[in-house]
Amino acid sequence: MRATLMYGAGDVRVAEVADPTIVEPTDAIIRVTHACVCGSDLHPYHDLEATPEGRPMGHEAIGVVEELGADVTTLSVGDTVIVPFAFSDGTCAFCRDGITTSCVHGGFFDALETGATQAERLRVPQADGTAVVIPAGTDESLMPSLLTLSDVYLTGHHAAVRGGVEAGRSVVVIGDGAVGLSAVLAAKQLGAETIILMGRHASRTDLGREFGATHVVAERGEEGIAKVLELTGGEGAHVVLEAVGHMPAYEQAYGVVRPGGTISRVGVPQYEEAPVGFASLFGKNATLTGGPATVRAYLEQALPLVLDGTIEPGRVFDRELPLDEIAEAYRLMDSREALKVLIRP
Amino acid sequence: MRATLMYGAGDVRVAEVADPTIVEPTDAIIRVTHACVCGSDLHPYHDLEATPEGRPMGHEAIGVVEELGADVTTLSVGDTVIVPFAFSDGTCAFCRDGITTSCVHGGFFDALETGATQAERLRVPQADGTAVVIPAGTDESLMPSLLTLSDVYLTGHHAAVRGGVEAGRSVVVIGDGAVGLSAVLAAKQLGAETIILMGRHASRTDLGREFGATHVVAERGEEGIAKVLELTGGEGAHVVLEAVGHMPAYEQAYGVVRPGGTISRVGVPQYEEAPVGFASLFGKNATLTGGPATVRAYLEQALPLVLDGTIEPGRVFDRELPLDEIAEAYRLMDSREALKVLIRP
Structure with missing residues (x-):
């Protein structure tokens, strides 16, 4: 099959690799119909050392079940499923707590052992615990939004949930990438009153306003902090959702958070x-607080909100490319010409 | 009056200083009847640079109101009051949130400007918001426990509240000083099921067991972490209360916390x-989470529990000395010969 491999910083290519096969009886094999490039894929794109064997890339997917291990009971061949960026058994102590990313039998995609989603096929470990079926007959137009439930929207939601966003809270979102904008939408859903989006790309912050941001602050550093304090009556924000991961964003976060x-x-x-x-x-x-989003724990609750049109998180996709043009997808996102690129393998 | 001044590391003396006076109309002056030495007083005792003018010491007090500023309405001369280690107006946005240590008109005792409690008299700024009256006729035997409501017990309580301790949670307390033991007692009050106290001083951990610790772990570092994991079925603790403040304690904390x-x-x-x-x-x-304990926000709720004997946090005091022997009090605590020393000015 064709799959995306990264061979070093800036070097992403589609290569012919062996098809994945059932390894454990709890596995499923899916044919990937929708994947995408994540902001976090840009970290290795910037600094991956030379990797002659290639690193499989991608951890967000919708696909159709092609084959099932003997122990899988909740899926059928032909089901269309959402696969979160982390797999989990759904039954261990941490899964029962909702901390599915710490599942004792779990792990993350895009490693050599587990495979990755920017490819034609994917092995889904712990398939019963991991994959969520999309109802048959769901309109194709909803697929981009459903794809965001594998990571980006529910990562924003995770930020908001762990941050304790609720009615009447003032929220600052740091970062106008797809996760930041998702965090705005999630905060709005959870009832935040004031949502201040810190970002400087007008096309993105415009979508942020449509998602629910009440204010946009383009300033950074001390200036940005001063601006947020001004907007919050000198008090700071109840909740800060940090969707970047670099130190200046963290410094901004503790500068604007309310006592x-x-x-x-x-x-x-x-x-x-x-x-x-x-x-x-x-x-x-x-x-x-925060951490890797426990996407799987939120997925069943979020699915109907997408299906009935309550939320449209797929609006973060502003480009779509075939798998063969994956290198261009990375380039577009790295240069910020695209917010988030959907890939059709 | 006589007051405790620290002139440098290890150099604590009682000196004759000017009596405090009403500065703001919101001030009260109290005659200190009970004060004590805090574990945090040992930090400057270890590393205060030479301070020829002397640094006033002490931030925990019970006292009798002697004089009131013109704007104080809730206190009367002759009232016996508890004074928390931070003063606060009780009316600002942060006080209304319960974050009294961030009061916009607040501050901390034991600074040159604000005075300190290891002294015969104390100026209490924002007296209406700060001081809490002990009912007239309260038995003298309850005073040590009431004194702990100015800091040490409610600091342990703050740790437990901010940590989200509740029924059925497993809790690790790091540190067997007076704050750690208070945290054990507070966790027990909040319904914790398993309370693992990490400490190596048997006389202290014995009191910890009486306060509610179900297990004591004397090991430190990797060994201590392994022991806690063993006690929690390999999962770690829901809540870790860190009552030390040094880096090894922090490292232990993230080693034993559950996902x-x-x-x-x-x-x-x-x-x-x-x-x-x-x-x-x-x-x-x-x-x-955590921070300076918002003692004042908890004080009115805790007072009846001490008055009716539900809790006896004053058991952390194992020595009592007159003000003139304050240097000995510091020595006893620094050498760990005493857990916590009560001072009678």
């Missing part, structure tokens, strides 16, 4: 150490 | 930067 407020991170931190002492978090009783 | 769990810090961090990335907090969706 007693919460910073919720879903941008994968590109740092390990950060300020957490008296001068940053501790002194104002700020809470730091 | 999706919460680390709540009340030990004043003696560091600004710490691990918060994928390998420590983010990867397992751990939450980091």
